Amino acid sequence: MSAALTLGTPDHLDRLLTLVTAFHAEEGIVMTDDARRAGIAPLLDGIPHGVAYLIGPPRAAIGYIIVTFGWSVEFGGMDGFIDELYIRPGVRKRGIASETLQSLPRALGDAGLKALHLEIDTENETAQRLYARAGFARRDKYQLMTREL
């Protein structure tokens, strides 16, 4: 099972939306199809704020990962957030997510990204172990606050 990454382009929109819809159903994220499309399509169109990669053979992708790009004064350059990572249920527990989390940060680091962040559910120990193995450290001293606009 290959975890090769393919940068998503507009040609991949329908395939990606199928996977994103499955992920959101599993996570209980409620969005209309139109809203979901509005959240995904710009990433395939080449906006500077993020990218989507298909995992596995692009015509029969087994998952996807979305990385959004920001900036950090303290890190002195671009940083990124793993916004979503999904592996289809039938191919889980084969190390595909781990492989993705090894190869992608390396590629992004080579491209000049200074740091990669993600937000985990404090009760999801499986996810925390996965990310810890991939070199992500909890920032327990800090807490996120959010205001919807």
Added chain:
Amino acid sequence: MSAALTLGTPDHLDRLLTLVTAFHAEEGIVMTDDARRAGIAPLLDGIPHGVAYLIGPPRAAIGYIIVTFGWSVEFGGMDGFIDELYIRPGVRKRGIASETLQSLPRALGDAGLKALHLEIDTENETAQRLYARAGFARRDKYQLMTREL
């Protein structure tokens, strides 16, 4: 004391760096002057990943706020992070930060930003109260993890 915001441009670099250097000294953030400049100058040059605003009269700014831009599939559009917010010590406790945190989210929301986030020190109750008053809610269910690249 006016909390008017002026979008930072390359002309403001030296003035802004003086304020950023003071903030970093106060926070114990250790960076070389070159690294600090590399973290700030692109924001004034117009990169899509963030902006810096001077607070108060731009020729005698009393503080600054840096907002970086990302993307959220779930929010269906651009989101932002308050990366740094600093008010000069001599003019604190006059409501300038609060005023900034009222006016800026309104302007960013009007410009299409979907949500604004920030990371607070869990032990800094003053900052938490400031942001809570400005409508920011703690995301206690979630925790950040970071990997430097």
